[in-house]
Amino acid sequence: MTLLLLVRRSLRQHALSAVVTALTVALAVGLLMSVWMVKRQAHDTFTGQAGGWDAVLGARGSKLQLVLNAIFHLEASPGNVAWDDYLTISSNRAVAAALPLAIGDNYRGFRLVGTLTNLPAVAEFGRNQHLDVENGGRWFEDGYREAVIGSFAARKLALHLGDEFHPYHGLNFDPKNEHQEKYVVVGIAKPSNTPMDRVIWIPLAGLQNMSGHDPSTVSDVSAVLIKLRSPIVGQQLDVLYNRQGNRLTFAWPIAREVAFLFDRFGWFDRVLSLIAWLVAVVASGSILASIYNSMSARRRELAILRALGARRQTVFSAIVTEAAAVAVLGLLPGYAFYFAIVGTAAAIIRAQTGVVLDAMAWDPVLVWAPLALVGLSALAGVIPAIKAYRVDVAGGLAPES
Amino acid sequence: MALLELTDLRKSFASPDGTILTVIDIPRFQLDARQQIALFGPSGTGKTTFLHLIAGILGADAGRITVAGKPMTGVSEAHRDRARAAHIGYIFQTFNLLQGFTARENVQLGMAFGGQTDHHRADELLRRVGLGHRLDYFPRQLSTGQQQRVAVARALANHPQLVLADEPTGNLDSATSREVLQLIREACRESNAALLLVSHDAAILGSFGETESLADLNQASRATASPAP
Numbered sequence: 362m363t364l365l366l367l368v369r370r371s372l373r374q375h376a377l378s379a380v381v382t383a384l385t386v387a388l389a390v391g392l393l394m395s396v397w398m399v400k401r402q403a404h405d406t407f408t409g410q411a412g413g414w415d416a417v418l419g420a421r422g423s424k425l426q427l428v429l430n431a432i433f434h435l436e437a438s439p440g441n442v443a444w445d446d447y448l449t450i451s452s453n454r455a456v457a458a459a460l461p462l463a464i465g466d467n468y469r470g471f472r473l474v475g476t477l478t479n480l481p482a483v484a485e486f487g488r489n490q491h492l493d494v495e496n497g498g499r500w501f502e503d504g505y506r507e508a509v510i511g512s513f514a515a516r517k518l519a520l521h522l523g524d525e526f527h528p529y530h531g532l533n534f535d536p537k538n539e540h541q542e543k544y545v546v547v548g549i550a551k552p553s554n555t556p557m558d559r560v561i562w563i564p565l566a567g568l569q570n571m572s573g574h575d576p577s578t579v580s581d582v583s584a585v586l587i588k589l590r591s592p593i594v595g596q597q598l599d600v601l602y603n604r605q606g607n608r609l610t611f612a613w614p615i616a617r618e619v620a621f622l623f624d625r626f627g628w629f630d631r632v633l634s635l636i637a638w639l640v641a642v643v644a645s646g647s648i649l650a651s652i653y654n655s656m657s658a659r660r661r662e663l664a665i666l667r668a669l670g671a672r673r674q675t676v677f678s679a680i681v682t683e684a685a686a687v688a689v690l691g692l693l694p695g696y697a698f699y700f701a702i703v704g705t706a707a708a709i710i711r712a713q714t715g716v717v718l719d720a721m722a723w724d725p726v727l728v729w730a731p732l733a734l735v736g737l738s739a740l741a742g743v744i745p746a747i748k749a750y751r752v753d754v755a756g757g758l759a760p761e762s
Numbered sequence: 763m764a765l766l767e768l769t770d771l772r773k774s775f776a777s778p779d780g781t782i783l784t785v786i787d788i789p790r791f792q793l794d795a796r797q798q799i800a801l802f803g804p805s806g807t808g809k810t811t812f813l814h815l816i817a818g819i820l821g822a823d824a825g826r827i828t829v830a831g832k833p834m835t836g837v838s839e840a841h842r843d844r845a846r847a848a849h850i851g852y853i854f855q856t857f858n859l860l861q862g863f864t865a866r867e868n869v870q871l872g873m874a875f876g877g878q879t880d881h882h883r884a885d886e887l888l889r890r891v892g893l894g895h896r897l898d899y900f901p902r903q904l905s906t907g908q909q910q911r912v913a914v915a916r917a918l919a920n921h922p923q924l925v926l927a928d929e930p931t932g933n934l935d936s937a938t939s940r941e942v943l944q945l946i947r948e949a950c951r952e953s954n955a956a957l958l959l960v961s962h963d964a965a966i967l968g969s970f971g972e973t974e975s976l977a978d979l980n981q982a983s984r985a986t987a988s989p990a991p
Contacts, residue, residue: 363874370862665858668819669916670847670875672840754819755811760856 367666367679368686371659378651379687382644386691389641390734391698396633397726398699399706402718404623407433408616410555410716412586413485416595416613418442418450418459418602419584424612425622431462431584432615433556433714434472437532438464439610441581446609450585455594458483461582463568468526470534471514473561475568478503483588486553498522498548503564509548513558513715520546528563530573541572556715587613641734644691648684649741656748663749664757677750684742688735695731763831764792765923765956766816771825771835772982773808773815785811787982788825795923798947798957800967803976807983809960812976813926816958817850818842830923847876851917851955853946855929857909859901865912866897872919887915890952891945907938914946918953925950927959931966939966 372379411432419427420440429436442461451459460483463475481492481500494500494509501507510520520526524546530538544563552558569579589595595613602611612618663676700720707718773786785808793799803809814820816827818834821842827834832845846852851872859868869884888897891911893904901909910930917925927946931939943966950957959967960976967973977983 363871363879366863366867366871370860370867374862661858662860662862665860666871666875667843668817668846668852668854668858669872670843670920672843672875674840675875755814758814758819758854758858759810 364675364679364682368683371679371683372686372690375651375655378655379690382647382651382687383691384694385640385644385647386688386734386738387694387698389637389644390692390695390731391702392637392640393730393734394695394699394726395702395706396630396637397730398703398720398722398724399710399718400630400633401724401726402722403710403716404620406716406718407623407714408619410619411615412555412557413483413588414460414586414615415589415592416587416598416611416615417584418446418587419610419612421608421610424610424618427584427610427612428615428618429622430464431586433716434464434474434560435556435714438583441578441583442585442609444580444582447582447585450587450598453598455590455598456587457590458588460484460586461565462584462586463565463581464583465532465574466528466530466540466568466571467532467534468528468561469518471511471518471559471561472532473508473528473563473568475563475565477565480562484557484586486555486557490553492553492557493551494548495551501547501562501564503566505564506542506544506567507547507563508544509550509562510546511550511558511560511562511715512552513711514561515546515549517712520549522546522549528561528571530571542567554715554717559715641737644688644734645737645741648687648738649744651687652680652684652742652745653748656745659749660752660757663752664754667752667754668758673750676752677746680746680749681739681742684745685735685739688738691734692731695734696727699727765795765797766791766793766827766829766958768792768816768827769825771815771827772823773811773820774823784982786815786822786980788812788979789981791979793924793956793958796951796954796956797972798950798959798970799972799974800959800961800970801974801976801979802961802964802967803980803983804962807976808980809962809976810928812980813852813928813958813960816924817852817926818846843875847920849923851920851922851925853910853913853917853925853927853930855932857901857906857913857933859909859912859916861901864898864900865893865904865915868901868912869916869919872916876920884915884919887918888912890949891915906933907942910934910938910942911945914942914949918949918955921953922955925955925957927957929961929963930959931961931963936966940969943969 417427417431419442422439426436426439430438447461450456460476466473484492501509525543527543528540530540598611599613602609666676703720707720711717768791771786771788774782774784777783815822822835830849834842865888866884869887870879873879885897888894891914893908893911930946931942934942
């Protein structure tokens, strides 16, 4: 109790430096938790974003590029897949479902993806959750220039049911490349918190036959999404397409390909973590400096406490507790920093990929990072505490000249 | 048995030029329970050092001190700290109140290191010294006389058997000095605490029945500095 009173009063006496130092701690703890959470959630969310698909079949090339293009709707397609290849894999007994995708146009930067009308039945997100449209809408029908807009794209493009738009050629928006065809919005997809929210879905034939496209590839598709009846057959198809064949690429399993991407950028995580830890060390250093610098002014106060019977260990503990208390003061704003940073990062990631990170999700880092900072700060308090421990009582009590 | 008893007490310091200066050399001194005695002597004669030795703030080079039967020499510093917190109240010339703490908290701190903090007693003591209306005032909001009253209340907070007062009126004007001195003596008497007061001002010691010159006790006053080994 006495210790807490001593600490509380000391913090009040040195309020300005305590607040500034606590804010440094807040920044450090906020950064630490944010870096950790964004890294972990991004990894978990991206590797879990296969939409219920097991594999992607595409033109010969990079598996990762194939996955990014077909699942995350990022990157360009490495090439085309002939319609016969789609028919071949879709009729394979080991394949439970195969969905062709045609990619190559956009509307104001949001991709148009041509596919079959059974998309909502076969595409999944989460556990047995299927894409659905908001009330009043419906899915597009073959043979019509109809579109279903992903929830995020609809919001950003301010598209509503019944609106009409002209697609643009290519994956990047260029006003000069407007297609003549006019599409009507017949449905707005409900949010799935996946990359599918950023997509404008249209019939497969619509995209294949869009004006200006190469007539010789009109029946081709960009990729085929595949669900397997059993994971074992993935191995067989891997051998069939990737080792024995040389025209196509079979990206399987999808999560492993995404994990490779994260491994490739592992150095970036480590740099961010290092920066966060450096800020933590600087924060602890500033606690050390601020308390240490105040020790001369507190020499008399410490001597009085000792004269009143406080033992050396008591004043030592008071200083260490004070250092830890400054860190504790920084924890609340630290969480505020954390929510601000993760919230901003989540908004950027969602805008760029459609993947949603949850800033409110629980993770042990939300406990161990603050505890580590408090521990580090208490450790920083040891040096000034040693000075307090050694204070010369008789000298400190002498009247000041 | 005397409350405070000391024999062959010696304390020396190294001076900046390397010589060893013996400040205290007192063959014998004692103080009975509830006794009040004033020691006078000019500045630099070791009055504060003498009180610091009794309180265990400084360790003696030689000799023996007991307070309430507890040794203050030949024991660890932690032991002296405990004994000081439990048996001794200390009043300083410069009050030595903790500036960040209210009058009430200063008095409570006087109890904290010796046992349980009794909030009721802290308030009662402050009322006794005439500061019942200033309980939550900080030292800077009090006059010097009031600050010394807080220091008196703090010294008595932990039911000490011995109160040491080091020039308690040194920073006060003469009228306030008399008031504070009387207060210290009365409060000690009411608390059944013995009082050992040191001062350089012989004039204010008139009210004491027993006064003694430190120079008469302290043989070091007559000794000369000896060279360092």
